[in-house]
Amino acid sequence: MFQTTAHTPVQSGESLAELAYRQIEEMIVTLSLEPGAIVNERALTDITGMGRTPVREAVQKLAWEGLMEIRPRSGIAIAELNxxxxxxxxxxxxxxxxxxxxxxxxxxxxxxxxxxxxxxxxxxxxxxxxxxxxxxxxxxxxxxxxxxxxxxxxxxxxxxxxxxxxxxxxxxxxxxxxxxxxxxxxxxxxxxxxxxxxxxxxxxxxxxxxxxxxxxx
Missing domain, CATH: 1.20.120.530 (GntR ligand-binding domain-like)
Known part of the structure; x- marks a missing residue:
């Protein structure tokens, strides 16, 4: 459904959570994760190739930044773009x-x-x-x-x-x-x-x- 990008290489000293954050952030910025789309944690682990823990940390940070909304029992919503x-x-x-x-x-x-x-x-x-x-x-x-x-x-x-x-x-x-x-x-x-x-x-x-x-x- 979604494709990762080749523009997020691992940086020196970078944790898996930081790499997962950069990958997901880039997909949000470039609209590969479309505004208003609903995704789940499993889909994000698949497209980033990361485990659940780094992806979960990345999602929490992106939610705090207003780029995602965590909706219990219904998934993770990508922020609308007005x-x-x-x-x-x-x-x-x-x-x-x-x-x-x-x-x-x-x-x-x-x-x-x-x-x-x-x-x-x-x-x-x-x-x-x-x-x-x-x-x-x-x-x-x-x-x-x-x-x-x-x-x-x-x-x-x-x-x-x-x-x-x-x-x-x-x-x-x-x-x-x-x-x-x-x-x-x-x-x-x-x-x-x-x-x-x-x-x-x-x-x-x-x-x-x-x-x-x-x-x-």
Whole structure:
């Protein structure tokens, strides 16, 4: 019924629960798990190749993030996707994104800069091959490193589900040329962070959100 994607390789030090989470999250974002669909734990273990425990932990986290709803005795519902909600997600996200961007520019280490460059290169590659799934994977990496580099775990925890919801809306609402524009907005933010320019990073974060607002109905 569903197919897994080749864009979720095991990362160093990653637990099975974290891998299961990334696999299921990606299927939700790319609508392989359709909005409103009802699935069960057995189906998710089959499509991820994971055991019940890591899948259950992943489902609990996704439910907390608002991407799934656990319905006792009837299954697990994939969150509906109402385009009218995109602007609400972006309203909640913009302030946190500015905090993370400023913090990453101030406190990011060389390790973070290296991983940000890798994400930037992956985004450029995705543009050249029109690889939307590849871009989404690189975007997820970028968001993760942004939260780590900022040194603010409270803001990072708030931002993470909003970033995932944004990717899902973007995938659903993207327009011709949208991939190139999204990559350009991300690369501008990455450069500001690596150049340790907090003010420019904040401005680039707002411009990224502004770019996404164009897609919102």
């Amino acid at each position: 385009p009218q909600d995109f602007s609400k997600v972006l309203d909640a996200r913009e302030g946190i994104e500015r905090v993370l961007a400023r913090g990453a520019a101030q406190f990011g280490a060389q390790l973070h800069h290296r991983r940000l460059r890798e994400a930037s290169d992956a985004m450029s590659k995705a543009v050249s091959s029109e690889d939307v799934a590849g871009f989404l994977t690189a975007d997820k990496t970028f968001d993760t490193v942004l939260g780590q580099a900022a040194g603010n775990p409270f803001a990072a925890r708030l931002a993470s589900p909003l970033q995932t919801h944004s990717r899902r809306f973007w995938f659903r609402l993207q327009r011709p040329g949208g991939l190139q524009q999204s990559v350009a907005a991300h690369k501008a933010l990455i450069e500001a962070i690596i150049n340790r320019n907090p003010e420019r990073a904040e401005d680039a974060a707002s411009k990224l959100i502004e770019h996404l607002r164009v897609l919102a109905p």
